Amino acid sequence: MAVDLIKERYTSRVGEVVLGATADEGGTRSHTITIGGDSTMPFLRFEGEVPNRPVVAMEVVDREPVEWNVALREAIGDEIKDPAAWAQKCVNEFGADLVFVRLQGADPDLGDAGPEACQATVKAVLDAVKVPLIVIGCGDDEKDNEILPAVAEAASGENLLIGTATEENYKTLTAACMVHKHCIVALSPIDINIAKQLNILINEMNLPLSRIVSDPTTGALGYGLEYSYSIIERARLGALGGDRMLAMPVMCTAGYEAWRAKEANASVDEFPDWGPVEPRAVMWEALTSTALLQAGAHLLVMRHPRAVSLVQKHIDAMMKE
Amino acid sequence: MYSVLFFPDNVVSQVEAGSSLLKAATEAGLELKSGCGGKGSCGRCVLLIKQGRIRVEDTGNLPQLKVQEGYVLACQTFVESNLVVEVPKDSRLGEHQVLVDSKLLSETLPPRQTERELDPLCRQFYVEMQPPGLLENASDLQRLRTALGKNVGKGDLGVSLDVLRRLAETVRKGDWNVTATVADFDTQPQLVAVEPGKERQSHLGLAVDVGTTTIVVYLIDLNSGVTLDKRGTYNRQSRYGDDVITRMVYAAEEEQGLGDLYAAVLETVNELIDRLVEENGVRHEDIVQVVAAGNTTMTHLLLGLHPRYIRLEPYIPTANRFPPVRAREVGIHTNPEAWLMVLPAVSSYIGGDIIAGVIYSGMLESSEVSLLIDIGTNGEMVLGNNEWQVACSCSAGPAFEGGGIAYGMRAMRGAIERIQIDRDNYDVTLSTVKDALPIGICGSGLIDGLATLREAGIIDRAGKFHDNGANPRLRKGDNGLEFVLAWGKETECGRDIFISEDDVKNLLRAKGAVFAGIRTLLKTIDYPLEGVERIYIAGGFGNYINVDDAIRIGLLPDVDPSRYVFIGNSSVKGARMALLSRAVWQQAQDVARSLTSLELSADNTFMEEFFSGLFLPHTDLSLFPSVKD
DSSP states (O other), X not given: OOOOOOOOOOSOOOOEEEEOOBGGGTSOBSOOEEEEOOSSSTTOTTTSOOOSOOXXXXXXXXXXXXXXXXXXXXXXXXXXXXXXXXXXXXXXXXXXXXXXXXXXXXXXXXXXXXXXXXXXXHHHHHXXXXXXXXXXXXXXXXXXXXXXXHHHXXXXXXXXXXXXXXXXXXXXXXXXXXXXXXXXXXXXXXXXXXXXXXXXXXXXXXXOGGGEEEEOOOOOTTTTHHXXXXXXXXXXXXXXXXXXXXXXXXXXXXXXXXXXXXXXXXXXXXXGGGOOHHHHHHHHHHHHHHHHHHHTOXXXXXXXXXXXXXXXXXXXXXXXX | OEEXXXXXXXXXXXXXXXXXXXXXXXXXXXXXXXXXXXXSOSXXXXXXXXXXXXXESOOTTOOHHHHHHTEEEGGGEEEOSOEEEEOOGGGBOOOBOOOSOOTTTTOOOOOXXXXXXXXXXXXXXXXXXXXXXXXXXXXXXXXXXXXXXXXXXXXXXXXXXXXXXHHHHXXXXXXXXEEEEEEOSSSSOEEEEEEESSOOOOOEEEEEEXXXXXXXXXXXXXXXXXXXXXXXXXXXGGGXXXXXXXXXXXXXXXXXXXHHHHHHHHHHHHHHHHHHHHHHTOOGGGEEEEEEEEOHHXXXXXXXXXXXHHHSTTOOXXXXXXXXXXXXXXXXXXXXXXXEEEOOOSBTTBOHHHHHHHHHHTGGGOSSOXXXXXXXXXXXXXXXXXXXXXXXXXXXXXXXXTTTSTTBOOSBTTEEEEEEEOTTTOOEEEEEGGGOOOOEEOHHHHHHHHHHHHHTTSBOTTSOBOOOSOOTTEEEETTEEEEEEEOGGGSSSSSOEEEEHHXXXXXXXXXXXXXXXXXXXXXXXXXXXXXXXXXXEESTGGGGOOHHHHHHTTSSOOSOGGGEEEEESHHHXXXXXXXXXXXXXXXXXXHXXXXXXXXXXXXXXXXXXXXXXXXXXXXXXXXXXTOOO
């Protein structure tokens, strides 16, 4: 007997955001990447379309992240000391779709790099790779309001994805993205209302909805993943139901979160049952990432090359006709 | 004992060493603002010490400069010698704009009492009795009962010993013709007074609204149903705290707490009655019936019931239905035989004032579904028609009454009511109550202000101030950014009056809670807003709301303003209707029994709605289609 699948029908879809710009479009990227556009829940292609494959960005830091787990640093190699070389390796060897540059060196406590230095870093990475770029500030509002507009100006035309805008601090960055034609990351604290409100606030400054990517705050496996999952799922349902202010593609900083987990760092001496730390940490990052894909993430930001390769394989399998 | 002399009033109070100045002021008959009930947190009871020794426990949020000049908080400062103290103007509880007569205001509901048959709870009957004889030897009381016949309810005539003691002489003095006053609200009719002869006696009743903030009394002629006069004033309990929660805490934690609160409300009611009696040339003993309405806590305090357990989970009142009591038992200045009837409550947070509102609004007489909203510290709302009613109560906080707002105040003289801000140069135009120099901002001013700040681009939809560097009135204060509405030289108190980012947050929470209550009510019974034919806005505060402003900030639903009906102080008007109609009194009992009370803390709907409401006008902008930027 044939089984009829019950299919949901949705009236609307997730918005599409195009990242990067080719020479024709005023940038220097070899290609652009489009995220979002789904007209169904994640991967349920029998119900609707999933026109764009979820993508993986790899995280590059503008200073050597000496505090990172040694297993992770070794997997990246010596290039970890130079953001341009690191970015190149991510794209050429590790299979990253995009590069995510964290301007952590601008943090007043971690080097206090000025706007010019940040501009130079971003320029160097843009020269080193041809994929679209994500640029994230150091997390200090005051400092970010100084460096991010400078970066936006220096990379004018490249259609970067720049972050992070929060409800407390979104105006300077939004204005910079408008003037220099970039996209923006809108970060909300696992709160569907604030996510939506922030989108409204940014949009009201006249940045089009098609240039906003939502970061609903990521929890790692075992560290609140289920909260992120619910929020992402709720936003997707809103988007499919026609709520344009919740219809932004979703970015998740899975690598950053997974590598903060105790399970990704505790030594085997401490927990003999858990096995060696590196494969465990890689799995922690990969599982966090795949779960977030199932929730509805469009853009994952990851760290470990092997985790990236596992997740890329997973995405391929999920997207196979 | 030390004496404390208060300037500029020139009044002295004698207090024990170590008494607080707040107590000394109260004993001298001065009413100081004390929103927190003497906890040192609201910073309103500011006094200036001119002479003498004091002990200062805490200076709360008083600016350092003020402390150096000798200013103190009355509740945190204790007497250690004879003192001379000055009372600054803005520390006083001024005359509140109490809504006793809303003719001047935008009340749009037609008077409905006329449609009802006049059938007061307490009626007068002239009766002619057969004189007794040797064979017809029924007692005087039995004779009177028989003569009253079917005019009053069944059963024996209830009578007090006092009336009974005078009965024999009275009936004979009138030659067996008397005028009997009978309160007839229950199974047993009660004899309130008997007077000889057919003289039409003055026959008066009182309708009382025992509000948290204000108390209003109507003096009514029970024979004609005409309201002779009305008086209102602020509730003297204010000195023990602005809101019911603070007062419940006071009642529970202070030794004489309940007694103080009981005395204060009684004093307020009696003062109003005494003034009504004096100014209308009537006598206290002519007042034979009182009907009161108030929220559950205020009703408890009026009757001297302890409200302690209303505040504590699971929020249980002593009673929701209150027995008729003699007004003199409570201590109200009336005829000693007069009965006090209190409109029933539904639960701890849906009180008799709301039942009165339901009655007065006319919701029960129509199959059209309407919504009644009473906005105060608690926002209470009732949705329903002649067949069903559902109610809920949400804590909006005292922001709309000025609580928790740096320059918040009640709608008194000098309160800013309207605010206009020029979009280009940020010039501010203010209107104040009685066109006085501004002292602070009242609820309607805050609602208007929130909408105006948003429209002038000074705050964003999330309530954050936007500092573009070009706004000379925007500055950094102790609690973040603040927008100056009036500079010190333009104000009564000589200080700058501003709205701070904290104030905006408090207002967002208050309006978010009210709107969330409305949404939750509709959602719970799955009833569309479009189906609500009328929205009644009740409460003393409700009359000052500008509907357009309230919609612009997302406090009230975005429906055609013509669907809003202001009904003013529906608590006292509902009490009046019950006083004048036994059927209405019965209806109040019935509706208190049949009304469904929705407990908002039972699930997440309210909280979800609340958080969506912390935005201007709302996170779901589609709920406010008429609000354009």
